[in-house]
Amino acid sequence: MSVKKRNGGNAIDTSTVNPSEVVITTKHGKMTLDQLAEIQPGLGTVMVEYGKRFYRMKVAAEEGNWDLANYQLKEAREIQEVGETTRPANAEKLKNFENNYLDPIEKAIEAKDWNAFEKAYNDAIAGCNGCHAATGHAYIKYELPSTPPDLPAVGPTQ
Numbered sequence: 001m002s003v004k005k006r007n008g009g010n011a012i013d014t015s016t017v018n019p020s021e022v023v024i025t026t027k028h029g030k031m032t033l034d035q036l037a038e039i040q041p042g043l044g045t046v047m048v049e050y051g052k053r054f055y056r057m058k059v060a061a062e063e064g065n066w067d068l069a070n071y072q073l074k075e076a077r078e079i080q081e082v083g084e085t086t087r088p089a090n091a092e093k094l095k096n097f098e099n100n101y102l103d104p105i106e107k108a109i110e111a112k113d114w115n116a117f118e119k120a121y122n123d124a125i126a127g128c129n130g131c132h133a134a135t136g137h138a139y140i141k142y143e144l145p146s147t148p149p150d151l152p153a154v155g156p157t158q
Helices: 034-039 043-062 066-086 087-111 114-134
Strands: 002-007 008-012 022-024 028-033
Touching: 008 028, 022 034, 043 066, 043 087, 043 114, 066 087, 087 114
Parallel strands: none
Antiparallel strands: 002 008, 022 028
C-alpha cells in the first residue's frame, strides 16, 4: 500500500520515492531524506537518556517526591517514543516493555505507594536486562549506578 502526501496541491506516491533523491532545504543547508534518517538517534543514544530518567525517577520516589517521579516517568516514555519512531524494527518490543513494566510503575506513582513502586521498578530492571539479552545485547546490564547522575532537587514537594 502506498501513502499519498500533499505537496503544494500535487499528490506524491511515496511508494515510488527514493529517499536518497529527496532533497530538503533547512536554514542549515540542503540534505537528502536518507541523510536526515541517518542522523536520528539510535537506541544506544536513547537508552543513555532513558537510564538517567529511570534513576531519577527512583530517587524521587524514595524521597517521596511523587510529582518528580511522575515527571521522570513521563520523560522516559517520551524518549522511548523516539526509539520507537527512529528504530521501528524495535517498536513492538519497546511498546510491550511500556505496557508490561512502565504502566505498573505509573500506577504505583499515582497511588504514592513505595512498596508497589519498588516491586514494579525492580521488575522493570529485570525486563530491561531480559530484553537486552533477547536482542543479543546481554553485555548491557542495567544496574543502579553507585554514583548518581546529576540530579535536580528531589526532596518532597511542599
